[in-house]
Amino acid sequence: MFNKITDKINSSFKKLRGNSVISSSNVEETLKEIRLSLLEADVNYKVVKELIDKIKAKSLGKDVLNSVSPAEQFIKIFNDELTLLLGDKSSDLNIKVKPPAVIMIIGLQGSGKTTTSAKLAKYLKDKLKRNPSLVSIDIYRPAAVEQLKILSKQGKITFIDNEEKSDVIKIAKNAYEQSYNIGSDTLIIDTAGRLQIDNQMIEELKNIKSSINIHETLLVIDSMIGQEALNVANIFNKEIGIDGLVLTKLDGDARGGAALSAKYITDRPIKFYGSGESLDTIEVFHPERMASRILGMGDVVSLVEKASESVSTEDAKKLSKKLKNNNFTLNDFKSAISSMNKIGSLKNTISMIPGMGKLSQDENAMNKANDELKKTVAIINSMTPLERENHTILDGSRRRRIASGSGTAVQDINSLIKKFLQMKKMSKNMGSFKKNPKNILNF
Numbered sequence: 001m002f003n004k005i006t007d008k009i010n011s012s013f014k015k016l017r018g019n020s021v022i023s024s025s026n027v028e029e030t031l032k033e034i035r036l037s038l039l040e041a042d043v044n045y046k047v048v049k050e051l052i053d054k055i056k057a058k059s060l061g062k063d064v065l066n067s068v069s070p071a072e073q074f075i076k077i078f079n080d081e082l083t084l085l086l087g088d089k090s091s092d093l094n095i096k097v098k099p100p101a102v103i104m105i106i107g108l109q110g111s112g113k114t115t116t117s118a119k120l121a122k123y124l125k126d127k128l129k130r131n132p133s134l135v136s137i138d139i140y141r142p143a144a145v146e147q148l149k150i151l152s153k154q155g156k157i158t159f160i161d162n163e164e165k166s167d168v169i170k171i172a173k174n175a176y177e178q179s180y181n182i183g184s185d186t187l188i189i190d191t192a193g194r195l196q197i198d199n200q201m202i203e204e205l206k207n208i209k210s211s212i213n214i215h216e217t218l219l220v221i222d223s224m225i226g227q228e229a230l231n232v233a234n235i236f237n238k239e240i241g242i243d244g245l246v247l248t249k250l251d252g253d254a255r256g257g258a259a260l261s262a263k264y265i266t267d268r269p270i271k272f273y274g275s276g277e278s279l280d281t282i283e284v285f286h287p288e289r290m291a292s293r294i295l296g297m298g299d300v301v302s303l304v305e306k307a308s309e310s311v312s313t314e315d316a317k318k319l320s321k322k323l324k325n326n327n328f329t330l331n332d333f334k335s336a337i338s339s340m341n342k343i344g345s346l347k348n349t350i351s352m353i354p355g356m357g358k359l360s361q362d363e364n365a366m367n368k369a370n371d372e373l374k375k376t377v378a379i380i381n382s383m384t385p386l387e388r389e390n391h392t393i394l395d396g397s398r399r400r401r402i403a404s405g406s407g408t409a410v411q412d413i414n415s416l417i418k419k420f421l422q423m424k425k426m427s428k429n430m431g432s433f434k435k436n437p438k439n440i441l442n443f
């Protein structure tokens, strides 16, 4: 799924990676390549234009975070915009109603309606612990009714059979009554499709909607069809009204464009996607997960998220000013260390930094460094505010008190003060970390 887009976008990112700053020319070049990959993948041109414009504006106007590279920050911006394009947050089904909730599945013939109806019922039963039932109102193709019956049996879902064979409204009403009587809390109605939209189909669906209370109308879209499927979606939406989309066949080698444009073009949330023929291949559509899957850069995105959560650019500026002016105190030392802890365990943080994976594999060094960080914070916590602001008053008796308060030894206090003084000195030469990453362990 989306393999081609992912490969192409990744190779564009690679070119950006060597750069230490994001300049308008290297962003321009990267975006041009990405634009082309998206168009080749059949993403709607309006969608591509808006996405590229937004990423460009954000990446050029952004303060660069100290702890990540410009390329990583660019990937994060791309990821955020892609997530918004895909719908931002996942959308629930409107089924918290007086039972039975009624879900109507509509779409063109062959889009995957019947399979999706059965998959959805199985999902509701297994994952949401509901008691669904299924009915087919396809009076034109007896084989379609039979297919749903077989799938219901496979998924151990109640299938509602009907005496009525010609009046779709009657069939739907009967099914509603039956599902109520057997205590089913969700009725899924599989409707008839056509090879293309026609008036009779639209009228039939409108009639059903006005005759029984449908809580959720889901349109099934075959993602292999591409852009054309979205025009069809817009007609369905205008004529009948849809609450959400289900994209099927995302496991195929479709170029993926329809899936990326679907939310934008139809202004309806993608609620589920299908990725196979068997009944358990239906997934809730999570825009953020899908975006990072498409970019194939999940770990970079979470690194930038954690870094921006913990060390704001403002904080980083304040700290570097203090270091420069030589009024960096033990309090600042502690908050610098705590922000490292906030970024995650040292090992996780280091392993996410490209090129430093090997260092993070050194279990011993990592465990030692993590323990040291924890100990340092405990020691500083045992100091009085005055001591934290002015380390020079830390005489022998104060050091003994702090050691017993923090469960450490006086030697530990001495060595911490030594490291603190070293760090003050090191701050004059901030380049040392870049020259030798191992210096991060030398606090």
Ligand code: GDP
Binding pocket: 107, 108, 109, 110, 111, 112, 113, 114, 115, 116, 193, 248, 249, 250, 251, 252, 273, 274, 275, 276, 277, 281
């Ligand atoms: P309907 O005419 O809209 O009811 O479509 P069907 O449910 O009969 O599906 C048409 C074909 O698509 C069947 O062969 C299904 O097995 C297949 N299909 C449906 N959903 C998926 C999917 O997510 N992935 C794959 N690979 N095949 C699917």
